[in-house]
Amino acid sequence: MRRLLYLLPVLVLGVLALFFMKGLEMDPHEIPSVLLNTPAPAINLAALPGHDHGLTTDDLKGRVSVVDIFGSWCVSCAQEHPTLLAIKETGIVPIYGIDWRDDPVKGAEWLKKNGDPYERVGLDPAPGHASVDFGVTGAPESFIVDKGGIIRWKHIGPITPEVWETELLPKIRELQK
Amino acid sequence: MRKALALCACLLALSGPVLAADPDEMLKDPAQEARAEKIGQGLRCLVCQSESIENSNADLARDLRVIVRERVKAGDSDRQVVGYVVARYGDYVLLKPPFKARTLVLWGGPFALLLGALGVLVVFFRRRSAAGSPPPLTPEEIRRLDALLKDSGNS
Structure with missing residues (x-):
């Protein structure tokens, strides 16, 4: 019994070490969304110049979709852009864009120059009410919304081909069943 | 300056x-x-x-x-x-x-540790005072001690 008592500090140290090791692997910027499994927020966003439609909550109902928060000012958004265009090519899922804190003209030009992977794009000027309603922490950030308009997944950071294959696509396939 | x-x-x-x-x-x-x-x-x-x-x-x-x-x-x-x-x-x-159920450990943890440490201290000091001071030396022991001290004094 007394011997066990001497082991106590070692045990405490061991538990602390486990916590710290886990902490090393965790990304403090990946904040779990409280909005998972809740209805997508009510939005009604204006169209970009030259585009026919803005984006409303009703657009997100009826089929599984991806909502992508981006901006022409955002460097990592340019990085994920080719992947979004490739996803559009496959026709597996519609991607809706929220052009966050952007100048409408710059946003429209950016899409013209780089290609437009979005089914519809809504403009969300500062202070970005719609994006804040989605709990945005930075661009790009993407959500999978199910047929009923419920948020089922959130991805922080650019969508790479690997993220698409391993994270988003399986989730989308499952929701499409 | x-x-x-x-x-x-x-x-x-x-x-x-x-x-x-x-x-x-x-x-x-x-x-x-x-x-x-x-x-x-x-x-x-x-x-x-x-x-x-x-x-x-x-x-x-x-x-x-x-x-x-x-x-x-x-x-x-x-x-x-x-x-x-x-x-x-x-x-x-x-x-x-x-402060809620999920953050109980966060808020209560330091106080629990403090109480635990105090408990250990109390037990430690109680045991020490319970053991008391050692019994006084017997005449035989005093004689041997004197002899030893004298011995070391001579060398």
Whole structure:
């Protein structure tokens, strides 16, 4: 019994070490969304110049979709852009864009120059009410919304081909069943 | 030189915490603005994380400052404004975590450790005083001790 008592500090140290090791692997910027499994927020966003439609909550109902928060000012958004265009090519899922804190003209030009992977794009000027309603922490950030308009997944950071294959696509396939 | 130092010290003492709110995003009503600032100081900037939205220069922090002021202006109570932000970002956005079942270990842990350590100390000292002082030496022991001391004195 007394011997066990001497082991106590070692045990405490061991538990602390486990916590710290886990902490090393965790990304403090990946904040779990409280909005998972809740209805997508009510939005009604204006169209970009030259585009026919803005984006409303009703657009997100009826089929599984991806909502992508981006901006022409955002460097990592340019990085994920080719992947979004490739996803559009496959026709597996519609991607809706929220052009966050952007100048409408710059946003429209950016899409013209780089290609437009979005089914519809809504403009969300500062202070970005719609994006804040989605709990945005930075661009790009993407959500999978199910047929009923419920948020089922959130991805922080650019969508790479690997993220698409391993994270988003399986989730989308499952929701499409 | 000494004067300059004294001036520096005075200026430092006078300067308050620097807030990032631009004059144009501040509310006209000073009471409302004071409330908004107080609320904002309790909300974490999601970009810089260890700063409050009132202290941060990040765009998102600015947006949240504006939104907090919109809510205050619209007549929300402090609790409603905080609730509005927590509904979108979770408890994580609060710089001071709330006391509830999930955070019991966080809030109670240090006190539990303190009580535990006090308990160990009490047991330790009790045992020591229970053992008491050793019994006095017998005449035989005193004689042997004297002999030993004499011995070492001679060498």
